[in-house]
Amino acid sequence: MASDNLSQSLPPVGLWEALQASSSKPRPKPHPLFSFEHGIIDVSESTDGEKINKYDLLCPRAECGSVILKRGVAALKERESHGRFLQIEPSDIPIHPLLPQLPNASEFTQWWLITPNPMQFENVGFSRPVESLSLSPSGRKLKLLICAECDLGPLGWSEEGGTEYWLACSRVGYRSD
Numbered sequence: 001m002a003s004d005n006l007s008q009s010l011p012p013v014g015l016w017e018a019l020q021a022s023s024s025k026p027r028p029k030p031h032p033l034f035s036f037e038h039g040i041i042d043v044s045e046s047t048d049g050e051k052i053n054k055y056d057l058l059c060p061r062a063e064c065g066s067v068i069l070k071r072g073v074a075a076l077k078e079r080e081s082h083g084r085f086l087q088i089e090p091s092d093i094p095i096h097p098l099l100p101q102l103p104n105a106s107e108f109t110q111w112w113l114i115t116p117n118p119m120q121f122e123n124v125g126f127s128r129p130v131e132s133l134s135l136s137p138s139g140r141k142l143k144l145l146i147c148a149e150c151d152l153g154p155l156g157w158s159e160e161g162g163t164e165y166w167l168a169c170s171r172v173g174y175r176s177d
Contacts, residue, residue, distance in 0.1 A: 031175070033174070051075065054071060056174070061150055066123045066149040066150070068172060069112070069121055099153075112166070115164055123149060140162065154171075
């Protein structure tokens with residue numbers, strides 16, 4: 001009887017080896033947006049009149065390189081980056097040096113729009129609604145998007161209970177190889 005319990009608690013043969021092999025694979029190298037000669041033009045492609053992400057979007061931290069979103073899932077949009085309508089950097093937390101500063105209040109910047117739900121992502125984390133940030137244009141609280149593997153962020157934002165998820169094009173890496 002004790003032998004039956006022991007065999008039920010052992011992992012399947014080869015599982016440990018498979019996990020070790022998977023964790024030792026080289027991570028994809030994230031290329032920042034500024035490393036592309038033509039910037040956003042080089043990382044997007046047109047499909048049915050809409051520009052979409054040409055490459056997988058990665059965590060920008062080289063040591064992480066986690067795939068956040070697969071190619072072809074996000075639509076390229078230009079909108080106000082922050083200011084009186086949108087501020088995604090909590091004032092009480094310094095910006096990580098890997099993340100570029102977003103443009104000033106009245107300037108526009110490029111964003112990757114992901115819809116209709118968070119299941120489109122491969123690996124992303126969400127903060128709780130951030131009380132210290134201004135409300136979204138529709139009056140909802142904001143949640144920040146981060147790398148789910150290493151917690152680097154904010155990479156983008158979403159409204160609490162919303163169906164749109166926004167990643168700053170300059171704050172993600174691109175798998176171009």
